[in-house]
Amino acid sequence: MLDVFALCGGYIDLDRSSFFADVAPGTRVTVPVICFLITHPRGHVLVDTGVHRGALADPVGRLGERRAALFRLRSAPTDEVVSQLAALGLGPGDVRYVVNSHFHFDHCGGNEFFPRSTFLVQRREMEAARQALAGAAVRYNPSAIDFDHPLDYRLVDGEHDVWGDGQVVLWPTYGHTPGHQSVRVRAGKGTDLVLTADACYTRENMDRDVLPGVLWDAADMSSSVARLRELRDRHGATVIYGHDAAQWAGLARAPAPLA
Numbered sequence: 001m002l003d004v005f006a007l008c009g010g011y012i013d014l015d016r017s018s019f020f021a022d023v024a025p026g027t028r029v030t031v032p033v034i035c036f037l038i039t040h041p042r043g044h045v046l047v048d049t050g051v052h053r054g055a056l057a058d059p060v061g062r063l064g065e066r067r068a069a070l071f072r073l074r075s076a077p078t079d080e081v082v083s084q085l086a087a088l089g090l091g092p093g094d095v096r097y098v099v100n101s102h103f104h105f106d107h108c109g110g111n112e113f114f115p116r117s118t119f120l121v122q123r124r125e126m127e128a129a130r131q132a133l134a135g136a137a138v139r140y141n142p143s144a145i146d147f148d149h150p151l152d153y154r155l156v157d158g159e160h161d162v163w164g165d166g167q168v169v170l171w172p173t174y175g176h177t178p179g180h181q182s183v184r185v186r187a188g189k190g191t192d193l194v195l196t197a198d199a200c201y202t203r204e205n206m207d208r209d210v211l212p213g214v215l216w217d218a219a220d221m222s223s224s225v226a227r228l229r230e231l232r233d234r235h236g237a238t239v240i241y242g243h244d245a246a247q248w249a250g251l252a253r254a255p256a257p258l259a
């Protein structure tokens with residue numbers, strides 16, 4: 001039996017139009033950055049590492065000028081992954097696997113704090129990120145300062161069952177970035193919990209079938225959203241969206257278990 005905990009990895013103030021291609025700019029919203037800890041009997045799995053804790057004091061240094069202007073941090077000092085784990089009585093050394101959904105700054109900011117964990121990343125994501133770092137003309141802007149550390153990155157291709165028992169399964173949802181992945185968790189009640197990360201920012205994106213304006217591949221992202229929607233609507237999965245403030249407001253958060 002496993003537990004899933006929702007951890008706050010920060011809050012970001014951004015323009016609502018960055019979430020919905022059909023919304024005009026001019027309305028600011030504050031959205032959560034969410035990480036998850038899954039306590040499997042064989043070891044703990046952390047999904048995403050949030051915004052780097054140093055970004056509060058030095059947003060331009062961590063995010064760069066362009067991102068720091070687009071995204072304003074609204075986090076409290078403890079809205080970061082190491083503090084959130086401490087509230088569960090855990091430290092980075094207790095985390096066996098870290099899953100990065102993708103390499104944007106709000107999903108891999110805390111990577112460097114897990115030097116003893118094995119990171120599970122889609123090969124496509126890593127290859128695109130490395131190409132971007134090498135100066136190749138790819139339209140992908142991964143956060144090098146956050147992911148580019150000598151960590152134990154293990155690259156996976158497509159669907160990947162972390163423990164081989166069907167309980168924690170990495171699920172490719174390409175499109176937001178070249179190798180984005182979501183996570184399906186079987187928490188023991190017969191229905192899946194699906195952690196979409198940025199394959200789907202909010203429930204509204206899924207229900208209105210509207211993509212964000214900025215993405216890697218619209219056709220891929222659209223089919224990823226459709227597959228996630230099918231899990232929700234036809235298979236009864238509980239979907240936790242990547243940055244949905246309304247859903248977050250009603251979620252049980254660490255140290256209370258989500259499921």
Ligand SMILES: [Zn+2]
Pocket residue numbers: 104106107198242243
């Ligand atoms: Zn994000």
